[in-house]
Amino acid sequence: MASRTLAVWENRKVVGLLVRRDLKVKYQQSVLGYAWTMLEPLALTLVYFFIFGYVLQADRGIPEDAKAQGGYILFLVAGILPWTTFGAILSEAPRAMITHSKLITTMKVPREIFPMATVGTKFVEYLLTWPVLLIFVFALGGRFSWEGMLFWLPLAIVLTFMFGLGVTLFLSAVNVLLRDVERLTRILTRILFYGSAILFPATMVLSSGAPGWAKTLYELNPLMGIFQMHRTVWFAGFEELTPSPLALTSAVVGSILMLVIGYWTFRRLEMSVLKEL
Amino acid sequence: MASTYEAAVASGPVIEAEGLGVKFAVNRRRKRSLREMFIHGNKRDPNAEGNEFWPLRDVSFEIAKGDCVGIVGKNGTGKSTLLKMIAGVLLPDEGKVSVHGKVAPLLELRAGFNDNLTGRENVYLVGSLHGMSEKEIDERFDDIVDFAEVKPKFIDTPVRHYSSGMKVRLGFALISQLEHPIMLVDEVLAVGDKAFKRKCYEAIDRMLANERTMVLVSHNEKDLRRFCNRGLYIKGGALALDTDIDSALAAYNEDTKAEIDERKKKDAAKKKRAEAAEKKIEVEEKAADPAPGDAAPEQPKDGNEGKDGGQAA
Numbered sequence: 001m002a003s004r005t006l007a008v009w010e011n012r013k014v015v016g017l018l019v020r021r022d023l024k025v026k027y028q029q030s031v032l033g034y035a036w037t038m039l040e041p042l043a044l045t046l047v048y049f050f051i052f053g054y055v056l057q058a059d060r061g062i063p064e065d066a067k068a069q070g071g072y073i074l075f076l077v078a079g080i081l082p083w084t085t086f087g088a089i090l091s092e093a094p095r096a097m098i099t100h101s102k103l104i105t106t107m108k109v110p111r112e113i114f115p116m117a118t119v120g121t122k123f124v125e126y127l128l129t130w131p132v133l134l135i136f137v138f139a140l141g142g143r144f145s146w147e148g149m150l151f152w153l154p155l156a157i158v159l160t161f162m163f164g165l166g167v168t169l170f171l172s173a174v175n176v177l178l179r180d181v182e183r184l185t186r187i188l189t190r191i192l193f194y195g196s197a198i199l200f201p202a203t204m205v206l207s208s209g210a211p212g213w214a215k216t217l218y219e220l221n222p223l224m225g226i227f228q229m230h231r232t233v234w235f236a237g238f239e240e241l242t243p244s245p246l247a248l249t250s251a252v253v254g255s256i257l258m259l260v261i262g263y264w265t266f267r268r269l270e271m272s273v274l275k276e277l
Numbered sequence: 278m279a280s281t282y283e284a285a286v287a288s289g290p291v292i293e294a295e296g297l298g299v300k301f302a303v304n305r306r307r308k309r310s311l312r313e314m315f316i317h318g319n320k321r322d323p324n325a326e327g328n329e330f331w332p333l334r335d336v337s338f339e340i341a342k343g344d345c346v347g348i349v350g351k352n353g354t355g356k357s358t359l360l361k362m363i364a365g366v367l368l369p370d371e372g373k374v375s376v377h378g379k380v381a382p383l384l385e386l387r388a389g390f391n392d393n394l395t396g397r398e399n400v401y402l403v404g405s406l407h408g409m410s411e412k413e414i415d416e417r418f419d420d421i422v423d424f425a426e427v428k429p430k431f432i433d434t435p436v437r438h439y440s441s442g443m444k445v446r447l448g449f450a451l452i453s454q455l456e457h458p459i460m461l462v463d464e465v466l467a468v469g470d471k472a473f474k475r476k477c478y479e480a481i482d483r484m485l486a487n488e489r490t491m492v493l494v495s496h497n498e499k500d501l502r503r504f505c506n507r508g509l510y511i512k513g514g515a516l517a518l519d520t521d522i523d524s525a526l527a528a529y530n531e532d533t534k535a536e537i538d539e540r541k542k543k544d545a546a547k548k549k550r551a552e553a554a555e556k557k558i559e560v561e562e563k564a565a566d567p568a569p570g571d572a573a574p575e576q577p578k579d580g581n582e583g584k585d586g587g588q589a590a
Contacts, residue, residue: 103389106364107407271368275301275367
């Protein structure tokens with residue numbers, strides 16, 4: 001285990017190379033390039049704002065005082081941007097090993113490198129969404145707070161990518177042996193999108209008439225806590241928009257667990273995967 | 278952990294294999310591997326014994342520094358599998374292989390090339406992936422392009438527009454620049470036209486001159502005799518012989534000859550049987566003309582007869 005970690009560290013350059021290659025290929029082939037990173041979430045935000053905010057009035061879950069700090073639109077943007085990244089991780093995770101089969105079967109590097117490169121690419125793309133977010137923050141009068149910047153933001157980012165890496169390790173290995181996983185993931189992504197309360201404050205679900213066990217189950221979804229944190233960064237201090245202790249715990253524990261399970265599965269299946277590629 | 282990642286340079290053998298074996302599940306392998314993982318752990322499922330196939334088992338050898346070893350054997354006897362295990366890209370189910378030193382794998386020459394990147398970008402990418410520094414590639418870039426015979430105007434074109442020959446040439450040119458002490462070569466000498474082949478030979482000679490170790494899998498006797506001083510003959514998934522290359526090739530040729538004779542005999546017997554069956558049918562047809570017996574396994578020599586038989590049946 002320790003020697004393996006060391007081997008991964010020694011090969012960090014390879015991760016960097018693969019990340020750079022992926023970004024280069026991605027932005028080289030499109031005319032608008034980087035603009036897509038902004039346009040896609042922007043379009044989504046507009047659509048969701050119209051349907052959920054305007055028609056279905058999901059903005060009623062936002063506390064009155066928070067409306068001066070960006071309100072529902074900032075809430076949406078701050079959730080959709082990291083979700084776009086996370087959704088992209090989910091959609092590429094099953095292919096993380098398969099697309100590199102040629103390299104994996106000729107290069108002796110720790111195989112974890114390849115899922116790590118996939119997640120690494122997404123991390124860079126996430127950082128590239130920050131200018132968009134900041135534009136919204138300034139335009140809507142969002143407020144920077146110490147609590148948000150120093151506590152919620154680092155925690156949210158670390159947990160998002162920890163969970164993402166765990167999922168990628170898991171899915172990339174399993175999908176080589178069982179290609180159905182790819183399709184299943186697509187459905188799960190949809191479900192998780194609504195299950196993680198991206199479009200509406202989680203309190204709206206928790207204060208609804210749903211049975212208690214269902215609410216607990218809802219809070220146990222680690223992603224819900226994680227994406228709540230992404231928004232708490234801008235709405236620190238509002239209890240309705242801060243993860244509950246249960247959601248916070250399940251986010252932290254769930255992410256660590258996901259990483260452990262993902263890595264364990266990956267190592268366990270490694271031999272079969274290599275034969276199959 | 279069966280394979281080691283450390284690249285410690287020892288004074289002993291460069292490559293050591295001990296009781297190497299690898300198994301593939303023949304049937305329902307996907308289901309089984311998942312079940313193995315969740316239920317049975319590493320223990321083997323006793324019911325699935327019949328579904329296993331060992332392409333390679335109980336193979337042990339040592340390769341010293343400076344050796345050039347040729348691996349010979351029929352198709353599907355596990356030569357490439359063995360090479361992959363030495364390269365560390367396939368993990369053995371049994372035994373252990375330790376390799377001391379970095380490995381330059383000439384296994385799949387186009388590996389790592391991304392179709393959307395230019396030739397130049399790919400050279401830098403794959404070179405770096407194999408551990409070359411940017412400076413080293415800078416120094417050798419012109420040599421690589423020159424060796425690969427890629428025209429300068431194409432080097433900044435995406436690789437997807439290259440011909441397959443160009444890609445392979447570029448791959449070989451690049452990998453042959455690696456200065457790793459161990460080279461694994463899997464039939465890649467069969468690439469390119471005559472002129473390029475000659476250049477490849479020269480490049481390999483040059484590489485071998487530097488006390489480097491090479492393991493070569495090939496079906497080309499001339500190649501094997503030219504480079505190798507030692508031969509491993511793999512037969513039916515096991516190491517049959519470990520001698521000099523001429524003896525290994527001789528044994529291989531003998532077995533091949535025996536096999537061809539065997540097949541000739543079988544073919545002859547088959548032919549005889551077919552002829553006999555044909556005769557029998559003819560006799561039967563003559564005996565009971567309107568209803569020719571059960572459909573002949575071999576087409577009767579006259580197509581009309583078959584048709585008539587079909588109508589009658």
